[in-house]
Amino acid sequence: MHRVNRRTFLTTTGLAGIGVGLGLPRLSSEPLFPVVPGERPKQANSVTVLNPYGQVPVSFIIDDSTTLVNMGHFCLPQFAEAWSSTKGAERFDVPWQTWPKEIPDSFVREFGEFCREQGVKGKYSVVPYPACVGWIDRSMPGWSRSQLRDSLKLVREFMMPDWDIHPEMISHTRVIDLKTGRPLPQKSDGSYWMENGGWCEGKSADEIGAYIDYALRILKNVDLPCEGFTTPGGFGNPAMENLEIGGMQALRSVFNVEVPHYFKYVVTGSDESTLPRVELAKGIDRESPDFIVNIPSCTGDWFGPWHGGNPDPMNEVVDRHITADFKQGRMVEVIEKGEPACFLTHWPNMYANGTGQNFKSFQAIVKRINEAYGDRIRWMKLSEIARYWAAKELTAIERSGKAMTFKAPVGAPGFTLEIDAVDGDEMRPHLAAGSSSGSIGMKERYQVSGPLSSGEWRRKEQAIELCIDLPKGTSVLELS
Numbered sequence: 001m002h003r004v005n006r007r008t009f010l011t012t013t014g015l016a017g018i019g020v021g022l023g024l025p026r027l028s029s030e031p032l033f034p035v036v037p038g039e040r041p042k043q044a045n046s047v048t049v050l051n052p053y054g055q056v057p058v059s060f061i062i063d064d065s066t067t068l069v070n071m072g073h074f075c076l077p078q079f080a081e082a083w084s085s086t087k088g089a090e091r092f093d094v095p096w097q098t099w100p101k102e103i104p105d106s107f108v109r110e111f112g113e114f115c116r117e118q119g120v121k122g123k124y125s126v127v128p129y130p131a132c133v134g135w136i137d138r139s140m141p142g143w144s145r146s147q148l149r150d151s152l153k154l155v156r157e158f159m160m161p162d163w164d165i166h167p168e169m170i171s172h173t174r175v176i177d178l179k180t181g182r183p184l185p186q187k188s189d190g191s192y193w194m195e196n197g198g199w200c201e202g203k204s205a206d207e208i209g210a211y212i213d214y215a216l217r218i219l220k221n222v223d224l225p226c227e228g229f230t231t232p233g234g235f236g237n238p239a240m241e242n243l244e245i246g247g248m249q250a251l252r253s254v255f256n257v258e259v260p261h262y263f264k265y266v267v268t269g270s271d272e273s274t275l276p277r278v279e280l281a282k283g284i285d286r287e288s289p290d291f292i293v294n295i296p297s298c299t300g301d302w303f304g305p306w307h308g309g310n311p312d313p314m315n316e317v318v319d320r321h322i323t324a325d326f327k328q329g330r331m332v333e334v335i336e337k338g339e340p341a342c343f344l345t346h347w348p349n350m351y352a353n354g355t356g357q358n359f360k361s362f363q364a365i366v367k368r369i370n371e372a373y374g375d376r377i378r379w380m381k382l383s384e385i386a387r388y389w390a391a392k393e394l395t396a397i398e399r400s401g402k403a404m405t406f407k408a409p410v411g412a413p414g415f416t417l418e419i420d421a422v423d424g425d426e427m428r429p430h431l432a433a434g435s436s437s438g439s440i441g442m443k444e445r446y447q448v449s450g451p452l453s454s455g456e457w458r459r460k461e462q463a464i465e466l467c468i469d470l471p472k473g474t475s476v477l478e479l480s
């Protein structure tokens, strides 16, 4: 339920109809993101790294999902108690008691099957101690152990191939005392420590990292490996840089993640870039450098209020993403710009208390996107986008005569480049990957546009484009 609040307040454009701001107000002096890129390598001027396979990345981000528990039903009373006096009681005046306690596995399967059929990939949160109802690695009161096991198995075996799993901190409601596993006591003024905001203020990277570490370990206990995390609400504000350092440390220490990433920000302004940020890069010549990739969403949750109690009308929701003539909508705007287009919802909202309304809106959006763009886009998990951007930003590219040398701290499939001709040279590339694996020939493709497969290249005016599976470490591309 981070949705709107901490996210929309970070943007310059208002989100009419979604102003459920539960986060902390952004000071005007605060940057949109932490912007601490760190080290960057030299990259030859005559080379441009393009999108993966020459396709625009598209991804679907799902927040507030977990096993079985409907976070809409269980979070609402806790949010209402914590924020009614400061944020306005009317905001929480929804009949949560009447909403189902469960989002059934049958819905996870139905959703996942549609996505598989359409090629959709993305991120699916699994909150480890959802709204303090129960621990996914112990027991979930209200459900049997075998129901919990089955639900975890569904996520692990059915969802994970196409979806990154993220923790969304520990409970998504109360801040947990890591020593006792119990929610922190109320503050002296009667208010609560909530994960959505406030707790991180003044905390060190180590303290924030320990909190994320705790969440990750619960997912590790049930064999759900993660390469990233999602912040609930304003978690991490205003310690945005410490969130990145602590998050990187936690992902490395629990899962030894090569390319750590996270999701926190929403970027909805037409003039704002949705490019992933490779942050805090350090030691890029080393075997495993430090860095973390911040991947923003290009929409808020535009399906209606996060809890799914009253979805917005279908035609409005769908058109806001992509209109029937494929000419307008935020997804169109971002894809046409050639930047990654990640869009967002919350799992209780997708379920919409079993009415199916937002699932229908989602299906319509996906079908329009796929029909409009076909192979101009590529559905990717956030971890795949993170890996590509890490390689794009952190690979040293040196050109000397007919040879180009790459020093890549991480490998990336579908690494796609445009190489300008120098002095009108005739280029026929082949890849000599490392010193041991020998030379790999490349196949010329004669279509002037469209995606490239790995191992293909084509001529452009005064340039060539090519696509390789970039190996980690040093590799050489020969241009004749």
Ligand SMILES: [Zn+2]
Pocket: 001, 002, 003, 063, 064, 168, 172, 231, 232, 233
């Ligand atoms: Zn959330």
